[in-house]
Amino acid sequence: MYELHGVRKVFGEAGVALDDVALTVGRGEHVAFIGPSGSGKTTLFRVLNLTLRPTAGVLRLDGQDVAGFSDAELRRARMRIGSVYQQHNLVGRLRVVHNVLAGNLGRWSTAHALASLLRPQGVDGAARALEQVGIPEKLWARTDELSGGQQQRVAIARVLVQDPDVILADEPVSSVDPSLALTLVTLLRDLSRDSTKTLLMNLHSVELALGHFPRIVGIRDGRVHFDLAPAKVTPELLAQLYAGSRDDEAQLERFQDGATFFGGACRPLPGVRR
Numbered sequence: 659m660y661e662l663h664g665v666r667k668v669f670g671e672a673g674v675a676l677d678d679v680a681l682t683v684g685r686g687e688h689v690a691f692i693g694p695s696g697s698g699k700t701t702l703f704r705v706l707n708l709t710l711r712p713t714a715g716v717l718r719l720d721g722q723d724v725a726g727f728s729d730a731e732l733r734r735a736r737m738r739i740g741s742v743y744q745q746h747n748l749v750g751r752l753r754v755v756h757n758v759l760a761g762n763l764g765r766w767s768t769a770h771a772l773a774s775l776l777r778p779q780g781v782d783g784a785a786r787a788l789e790q791v792g793i794p795e796k797l798w799a800r801t802d803e804l805s806g807g808q809q810q811r812v813a814i815a816r817v818l819v820q821d822p823d824v825i826l827a828d829e830p831v832s833s834v835d836p837s838l839a840l841t842l843v844t845l846l847r848d849l850s851r852d853s854t855k856t857l858l859m860n861l862h863s864v865e866l867a868l869g870h871f872p873r874i875v876g877i878r879d880g881r882v883h884f885d886l887a888p889a890k891v892t893p894e895l896l897a898q899l900y901a902g903s904r905d906d907e908a909q910l911e912r913f914q915d916g917a918t919f920f921g922g923a924c925r926p927l928p929g930v931r932r
């Protein structure tokens with residue numbers, strides 16, 4: 659699906675956000691990205707969803723070098739990539755149905771999109787997507803009357819309507835409580851698996867990453883620090899990954915408190931007793 663070689667992103671004076679990133683992601687793969695804040699995860703996702711052009715290096719989508727894409731090809735490619743964010747980017751004043759149907763915007767002409775605001779087009783599709791995320795009864799509700807968790811479900815329904823080949827979820831559960839976070843991560847994973855979509859997720863919680871993804875990429879200082887199966891991600895590697903960062907203490911505290919760290923669906927790390 660993706661192939662990156664020597665990808666670098668520099669933000670003017672602000673410095674190097676990505677440095678020599680090499681990564682290959684196969685079709686249908688599920689990969690979690692972890693690492694301290696400011697390490698470059700969001701920048702990497704913006705490169706992957708083709709909204710940010712790398713300063714140097716090569717990005718291939720299905721074997722094609724993205725640098726050579728025309729505007730039309732770029733638009734078509736972006737339609738194949740769905741994004742879910744921490745702030746779900748919904749329009750609160752609109753009814754849920756419209757926010758879900760916004761998943762079609764890449765495909766629709768402006769006229770079609772405007773017509774849909776007056777008379778929603780493709781309501782069945784929106785209803786089906788809401789059913790899949792477990793809130794079919796909210797189709798006609800005003801979006802800002804929903805709870806945070808329900809709004810995040812709407813954002814997931816929107817990406818289902820878009821029906822992309824890849825879902826990039828950038829800290830999709832960082833603003834909800836832990837039990838809801840678990841539910842939403844599992845939901846995204848299962849929906850991606852059922853529809854054989856590639857799923858890449860940035861996660862603040864190491865616990866969720868290790869417990870629910872078969873491949874973990876640790877990002878530090880704009881580089882791939884490790885790229886391993888969860889069972890191979892040792893406490894030492896995690897300590898290195900977060901060393902000296904603001905997240906360091908919080909992550910390691912959870913880590914030392916085995917009961918918390920290994921709670922829920924997370925499997926224990928090798929060599930660490932529950």
Ligand SMILES: Nc1ncnc2c1ncn2[C@@H]1O[C@H](COP(=O)(O)OP(=O)(O)O)[C@@H](O)[C@H]1O
Pocket residue numbers: 669672674675693694695696697698699700701702
């Ligand atoms: N638009 C931007 N302009 C300047 N600097 C940026 C911009 N976006 C990100 N950065 C910088 O790039 C680095 C990586 O940021 P980011 O990708 O957001 O990290 P993460 O998502 O891991 O927290 C940080 O130092 C951040 O300040």
Ligand SMILES: [Mg+2]
Pocket residue numbers: 699700701829
């Ligand atoms: Mg980020």
